[in-house]
Amino acid sequence: MSTGPDMITVSGLQKSYGSHRVLDGIDLRIPEGSIFSLLGPNGAGKTTTVQILSTLIKASGGQVTVAGHDLAAKPDSVRAAIGVTGQFSAVDGLLTGEENLRLMADLHRLGRSRGRKKARELLERFDLTAAARKRASTYSGGMRRRLDLAMTMVGNPRLIFLDEPTTGLDPRSRRSMWGIVRELVSEDKVTIFLTTQYLEEADQLADRIAMLNGGRIVAEGTAQELKRLVPGGHISLKFADSAGYQLALRGVGPISRNDEALTLLVPNSGGTTTLRGLTEWLDTNAIKVEELSVHTPDLDDVFLALTESR
Ligand SMILES: Nc1ncnc2c1ncn2[C@@H]1O[C@H](COP(=O)(O)OP(=O)(O)OP(=O)(O)O)[C@@H](O)[C@H]1O
Numbered sequence: 630m631s632t633g634p635d636m637i638t639v640s641g642l643q644k645s646y647g648s649h650r651v652l653d654g655i656d657l658r659i660p661e662g663s664i665f666s667l668l669g670p671n672g673a674g675k676t677t678t679v680q681i682l683s684t685l686i687k688a689s690g691g692q693v694t695v696a697g698h699d700l701a702a703k704p705d706s707v708r709a710a711i712g713v714t715g716q717f718s719a720v721d722g723l724l725t726g727e728e729n730l731r732l733m734a735d736l737h738r739l740g741r742s743r744g745r746k747k748a749r750e751l752l753e754r755f756d757l758t759a760a761a762r763k764r765a766s767t768y769s770g771g772m773r774r775r776l777d778l779a780m781t782m783v784g785n786p787r788l789i790f791l792d793e794p795t796t797g798l799d800p801r802s803r804r805s806m807w808g809i810v811r812e813l814v815s816e817d818k819v820t821i822f823l824t825t826q827y828l829e830e831a832d833q834l835a836d837r838i839a840m841l842n843g844g845r846i847v848a849e850g851t852a853q854e855l856k857r858l859v860p861g862g863h864i865s866l867k868f869a870d871s872a873g874y875q876l877a878l879r880g881v882g883p884i885s886r887n888d889e890a891l892t893l894l895v896p897n898s899g900g901t902t903t904l905r906g907l908t909e910w911l912d913t914n915a916i917k918v919e920e921l922s923v924h925t926p927d928l929d930d931v932f933l934a935l936t937e938s939r
Pocket residue numbers: 646649651669670671672673674675676677678
């Protein structure tokens with residue numbers, strides 16, 4: 630991840646609709662060349678934040694710079710530096726993939742030969758060459774998303790707002806999209822602002838994640854840092870016989886028990902020490918374990934713990 634200058638800085642960002650305060654003082658710093666993900670339950674204010682940062686609507690208060698430009702003073706400069714893809718796809722289904730890209734090249738005034746070259750390159754890169762002459766309406770969901778992203782890349786944006794890039798895609802198409810997004814960052818040095826409903830997606834892609842709830846950022850950090858915020862890591866043990874179970878019950882300090890299934894849950898600090906200590910203790914006491922599994926908290930646990938209605 631880059632430690633260079635920031636692509637986005639936000640301080641004290643506010644947005645109200647009448648007396649309804651949707652964003653209540655948000656601070657963010659997003660380094661250039663990184664992937665940042667904003668998460669939050671429905672109605673938390675994610676779309677509002679993206680709409681403000683991408684110049685679609687005006688903030689009610691606070692300071693924002695995007696790509697080095699003051700958002701309030703220089704919205705045109707901000708617009709020239711960014712690309713937006715997602716829910717409001719620019720793809721025209723009646724045109725072929727190639728035509729869609731050429732149209733975009735025309736809008737960016739690339740000129741005929743440069744436009745064609747750019748379209749060819751992007752079709753190749755986004756794995757759409759074979760479908761280049763087919764109408765976009767015949768494309769699969771994954772192909773359509775790739776075309777949409779390719780069209781955004783025609784303008785050479787330094788920052789892309791990716792709104793739910795894989796919603797509705799099958800696991801293979803989702804993985805292929807993740808690969809493309811990573812490549813945009815590693816090769817083109819693009820900064821990505823990602824909104825997603827899939828916590829796994831943020832976990833896979835984002836360098837840093839912020840959780841928005843009730844118009845405020847309630848947690849911010851790497852996926853690992855966020856996971857450390859919630860307890861919930863545990864080791865699950867299933868015993869071979871009731872004698873071993875009874876012995877362990879007194880010895881291991883379980884957080885929960887199931888006498889019928891002969892299972893115990895033991896808290897896990899996250900390191901290997903607890904696990905090793907536990908298995909050594911079981912060995913020493915000749916207790917037979919049938920199954921052992923380690924559960925580390927995931928972003929779902931963090932999300933639920935931090936965004937429960939308050
Ligand atoms: N134009 C508007 N007028 C009044 N209220 C609005 C307007 N746009 C959004 N809101 C309110 O702002 C709040 C945040 O909405 P926003 O769309 O930003 O949430 P979100 O986090 O993107 O949610 P979702 O995951 O459902 O898309 C909601 O309570 C919504 O009703």
